Amino acid sequence: MSNRIITPVKEFEDLLPQEYKDLVADGPFFAEKGVDDLGTFKEIMEQHPHCAGCGEALGMRLVLAGLPTPQDTLIIGTPGCSFFGLAQTALNYSNTAFGNQNAVASGLKRMLQIRYPDKHKDVVVMVGDGGIADIGLDYTLHSWFRKEKITTIMLDNEVYGNTGGQESGMSKEGKVLNMAPTGKKFPKIPVFELAKTSGCCYVAKVTIASPKKIGKVIRRAILIAREIGPTYVQLFTPCPTNLKFAPDQTLKVAKEAEKDYYPFEEFISDDAAAYLAKVEQAKGDGKS
Amino acid sequence: MSNRIITPVKEFEDLLPQEYKDLVADGPFFAEKGVDDLGTFKEIMEQHPHCAGCGEALGMRLVLAGLPTPQDTLIIGTPGCSFFGLAQTALNYSNTAFGNQNAVASGLKRMLQIRYPDKHKDVVVMVGDGGIADIGLDYTLHSWFRKEKITTIMLDNEVYGNTGGQESGMSKEGKVLNMAPTGKKFPKIPVFELAKTSGCCYVAKVTIASPKKIGKVIRRAILIAREIGPTYVQLFTPCPTNLKFAPDQTLKVAKEAEKDYYPFEEFISDDAAAYLAKVEQAKGDGKS
Amino acid sequence: MNIEQKNVSPEHILFEAPRDKAFITGSEAVAEAVKRANIDMSIAYPITPQSESMHLIGDLYAQGYIKDYYRAENEFAVMAAVHGASLGGGRVFTATSGPGTLRAAEMFPVWAGSRQPIVCGFMCRGISLPPSIQPENIEMTFLLDSGMLMFHAENAQDFFDMILKGYAIAEKPDVHLPVGVFVDGFFTTHTREIVMLPPEDIRLSPYDPKCSPVPAFDMETPPMRVVRDPLLNKSNFISYAANASWHQEILAAAERSKKYINHYMNGLIEVDNPKAKILIAASGTAVAQSREAIRDLQAEGIDVGLIKVKSIRPFPEKEIQAATENAEIIIVPEFNAGGWLAREIKASLDHNSRVISAPRIFGGMPMPKELIVNEVKHAIKKRA
Amino acid sequence: MNIEQKNVSPEHILFEAPRDKAFITGSEAVAEAVKRANIDMSIAYPITPQSESMHLIGDLYAQGYIKDYYRAENEFAVMAAVHGASLGGGRVFTATSGPGTLRAAEMFPVWAGSRQPIVCGFMCRGISLPPSIQPENIEMTFLLDSGMLMFHAENAQDFFDMILKGYAIAEKPDVHLPVGVFVDGFFTTHTREIVMLPPEDIRLSPYDPKCSPVPAFDMETPPMRVVRDPLLNKSNFISYAANASWHQEILAAAERSKKYINHYMNGLIEVDNPKAKILIAASGTAVAQSREAIRDLQAEGIDVGLIKVKSIRPFPEKEIQAATENAEIIIVPEFNAGGWLAREIKASLDHNSRVISAPRIFGGMPMPKELIVNEVKHAIKKRA
Amino acid sequence: MISNIDIRMAGLGGQGVVTAAHILGTAVVSAGKHSAVNPFFGAEKRLAPAESYVRMADRPVYDRGEILYPDLIMIFAPEVITMGKSYTMPFYSGLKEKGLVMINSDEPILSEKEQAGLDKLGATLFYIPATKLAMEFAGTELATNMTMLGALCGLVDLVEIDTVIEAVAQRFSGKSKFVASGTTAVLDESIKSKYAKVSLLIEKNTTAITKAYEYTKKLNQSK
């Protein structure tokens, strides 16, 4: 998107809502912003109906702040709580049938490559754990097998949040949830490992307790997806409502998970690493 | 199935077709038979419409001969060439929608455990590569995640045989096929590796050039599925018609693949290995 | 299971057993039905507004009322697994809604084709875009030719009864077809209302897989190969004829089900005030809203009767013809944009210009009785 | 691409360009249409009897006529990816059959809901059990309320033309709806017949995503968040109303498409011998078979006319009413067990006892003209 | 005793509007009358708008869904009005003439325009310090729904307060699971975590209801 498109025509500026003007004046479209800059610029997500203390909302906020080029970023979603925040975000956001996200993203990315051969249009899938690991697993893996140049971000709250707290494939073993009345019978689906096996060039696992890492990881994932191949970020974003802890405990839960079973992990394929070294050096990135 | 059920009533015996009487007299239902015994007993598959020289037909023939307890084996299939032979087999065989096999098998196995708590009813999925790795991947992996006690056998002919030679996820990279007019763009899907990551207790890869290995592997896969958890066998069964080699070359193609990129591989989880040691010792098996 | 349950006939549980008043939601009514249905296995996948029912059924599993239960990976998997379980010779239940129904669409004709007496709840809701989780029964139009029997419940009481009746009807050896029990999601699932329940300590007798036109898939019948050539992929008139007659038999079984629907459900339709010149014909929640409208209309001295269509498949063509013999105006209010019920009714009636396909509500809206009242008055005015 | 193609208007390619005779199958006709449709992208999944068409489209990709093409993992993925590609602002094509249609059922209303001018070929075949890959158009009944425009081609010529016409109609800014072009699988896909083709060196002008009621999904329009609260999950009358009016607009767009269907397809129906007291009303291959039957009947001195229903959605209610004004007998032969076309026609006509829903052929059988002839004679006898 | 009445309850997710409606309906039915109760048809999120609807009558209630024309509106949180945390704006839209409005607030919060709207309808307005009463008598603001219920019964002669209290006991006795949409049940159940024992919860809630009942009874009489 060229800046011309969002720049208000002087004569009509006063007709535009304040929010829009703020986005133009202080948003991340004209001047590059990152997670580090939060609190000092107008974020592209606005007032969403997520529960108080929602880890997923926080996760999305951090991811959105980390987008390297929001003005050319397209978000593909799917039903799930993430819908609420993403529908309130000043980016093209699409959400159709549950689990189809990586198939939709494949078609979209290819069409954008046809229509804008000289531009990077970053197609980013951002959806829940259920959407990726359960109903959408086939489409997720096949987009990776096919080496689609898209970034897939799992907002892993270890439960079906939006439909009221049912077991997800990413729920922890033994956890009692709706539709798992006697506790979940199998461990978290190893999507991180599957991603490595299935052709992802960059795979990272991180929690909302590490906001700056999120910024870095998202940037890497998107840049690598532009040039090398599919990338995957698994973000732990606990759900106070359905995992039934107090809303002010969300970060504590994330921090404990980070120590306990959700450590930061990063996998970079050789070609991705080479590419990354090049761009991060050029940008002076990667030191943070 | 108790033998009583198939034993013809004397008075009506002459009404039964010869084929049926042969099955009772010389089939593998009363006396245990194996791959080694082929040529000396009445096989349960009969005259099928597979192409001359079909690797898949040969593969199925060998698998069926290797079943430890055919009288209590249920085969779940899916559309694909395998339908032809399996529909001609004297076992309960079901084939409904393409790719749903491991979901159907999950429901069936659990119901049979309810109805026959004291009996082993072996639920065996036997379908093509497309059915497992493409359209059915989600159901395949989830049955493994859930630790369903079923055996999944892929008849890997590296193509969609039944629909006329289209690219499958298991086709070799670069192969020109229908719907892949400029050659396949990604390598064979690593289902063998995915199986190991996804909870299978026993995983084996073998080709029709090694008939006795098939017998052994099938037996192991089914016995382990009875007691320990999901098992997976990937069987290379090349398709002369759609891979376009002469029908008398099928075994040569398999043999070369075995040398080249389809070596025999076996993975056994620790609990499965322990169990196997026990039963094979008891049976005097496993030496072959 | 904290109570011992006695196996009884459907007749006993439906007609003879005493009933007590409960104030419960439609979702709870589903669970109450399943508790008394002697289900072997149930498989779940969440979707609003179905989820609560399947949560409660999970609880029934935990309590021992059901022998196996799990959450599957998606609706296609649910319907496939339920199909597999039913093949195995037991009684199964599941439920879904809107997009879930469409995700699994391929499996419903397979159930019918396999002659499986599966009962499935459909808590109808919006599909498509813009996204909507709210009430709408558009998904029913996708299943009209699926081979399933389709019942449309007006309220939680119907939902409870139709599930139990569904098994009674589905499992008759000369029927043996899947039954979909449909409700308008939210309106029925999430409304708490009075439901009369038989005692908890009785349940349907178990399913008997031997009383079936198709043997159970358990290697306990002689496993002869059935045909010289498989039916598929043949330009073979024998195979064509076998296929066609199999499907004809599915349609015939639906016809035969009518006698049982009459027996258990007291007719495929229910008619109030059949002599009225103005009739409202509706199914599901639209019936409930029509009752309110009729109350108001009668209060104003406008004589309006009601046809409640309970069975959508088999469709009560003859019954509706008979019930509308004297009708001059037939209003068909519906909760969907397509107007499928009006289409069905129109196709059943000669002189169908009497049929008015309105109000047609969708997008999640309620159907205020006032809308129906207005439609009736408008029709009267137009006719006059 | 071994030839240079010139971009032309639909009018030119359809009405003005000279045509040459080719002796090709329906599958080849699809590829010939796609070759001239200036498609950006196509995504394939095999299923009989569709596969040959999508093979040929793969060849077109290899030859440079299409910019991207791949085999997806299943039909739901195909329809989702095609949806994504269309979102991205280009022209797309795909096709499927029977079980594939049902596997992807959820996506078709999504296309309509997203107002995407996708054209999809449906090479109809049997679904369900017992397995059948043979001709049957039962899948069309599942899509009647999907929001798609639905055209039913009689033969390869229709198939060729309706695909190109489909784009012309679908892409009109006041239509912008997906178009399904349906044929009876095998009968059309696998029959080699004479098709008149315009030259290869012309093609439709490219799709212009700016002439759309919904902006392309490419971050090239100001990405304001559209609503204060997302439409979903709200008991919010504004959201209900927005949803309902969006769907109403889809229905309205289908209404508006009629003028373009009239223009490009020469009417939603085509009537031969409209004064005959006996009419056969049919769509798809049943039309072709009816033509043979009518030839025989006329030869015997029995005057029979023909209504060919080309557009199933929007359904030509008014047109059929007008065309049947004088008809005493209306025979509706169909290739499905449900009889959905007869239902539609009955619902459209007052005095629909004139409509005879037969012969109804399914299971893969052909429909010998003799069957239709007999049905006509039988109806005459009964009436007399 | 009032027979036929339609009530709309509006609050924030987690405040228990669904539970309140459930309890009221249960009481009405156990008093031998008819009722149908439903929540708004959407996924509740903690502190996002939430509504529920109670219909009661002396003859069968068929009508269901959102109540478009309520006789009575209960506002469980001032933010519904002041911050627009509502699905219905203005909050009283659809209110029948001479309808009744109860707002949980210690002090008047209506804008002039809103007040004028109510006046035009001839509506009666009550402010109830329901959260305050809840804190005072149940020790948690999560009991606000109880005090709102109590207050309702004090203001309007719908059903005996004892029947309501019985319904509360039934609701929390744990004999049956509370069933509500999506996260509603979780949020509405969270009050349970505030008390060590169910008996204590019921006791505290009973006190809160009773006190609120008495509070408005007095208010009503004084009017």
Next chain:
Amino acid sequence: MISNIDIRMAGLGGQGVVTAAHILGTAVVSAGKHSAVNPFFGAEKRLAPAESYVRMADRPVYDRGEILYPDLIMIFAPEVITMGKSYTMPFYSGLKEKGLVMINSDEPILSEKEQAGLDKLGATLFYIPATKLAMEFAGTELATNMTMLGALCGLVDLVEIDTVIEAVAQRFSGKSKFVASGTTAVLDESIKSKYAKVSLLIEKNTTAITKAYEYTKKLNQSK
């Protein structure tokens, strides 16, 4: 010249019945008449039964699908009859009175019952050594479909043999892909692999057709 005729061709998968039908239809159409050609509607397997159908007429052909009542039946392999490798049993079922049957065989293969069936219909039967002719003149039994076509033209005055030969050239010229169901195309294409060059293939096929044509032409005259 015969105008309206319906032909059923039956053989084994890989014998080229679909290609034969295609060529005949093409020839008929390029001769200015009408034709519709289709294969049987199933997936062909190598050496499993396979059929195709040719309709030709001097007015538009609308009818499609399997031909139930053929005027002429061509049997491409004796196994169709002797081993029951056929979808239609007996192989002549549906044949119209006074119909014509061509069987690829060097010697009579019909059972008495079959012969009686044909006699009852007043059918004319020809044995054609089509595979032998194919081996002899094209060097491969895969050209059997060509000799069957040539033989047909010699027996029945359907279309000029040169037009048929032209259609063969067109079929194999590679200008357009051969499109047929499932594996049919692959199997019917396999003859290509027998020849180094397309031109040679066309040449050999032309010879085979011509020789077979001459063979039956003589046969016919001698009858």
Next chain:
Amino acid sequence: MMGVRVAEDKCIGCKICIYACPEPNVIKLTDSKKVTIECIKCKSCLLCVSACPKKALTKDEA
């Protein structure tokens, strides 16, 4: 009911609260390197309160 109060004297402008808040555009850094909170958008989850290392934030009970 909703809102969080900042004790300006305690705040060191470390922005930890900003990274902790699930609501966008609520906590902002002022030019004087203190945070301000736009309470109308705050949901009182108190994640910021728990996160602040300086205990500079408290729930607004007003």
Next chain:
Amino acid sequence: MMGVRVAEDKCIGCKICIYACPEPNVIKLTDSKKVTIECIKCKSCLLCVSACPKKALTKDEA
């Protein structure tokens, strides 16, 4: 056209052909440890012919 001929003298009964045949119940081992072929079910793929280490099998050209 279909069928395979066994040269009994060459056959050593190793059964390799039996493991190579895609058709069930076609090649059988006799009591004298030679194979016989039920030609009516044979599809002439010649896999057995290629597989036989003793060249005991040949295509039946009859």
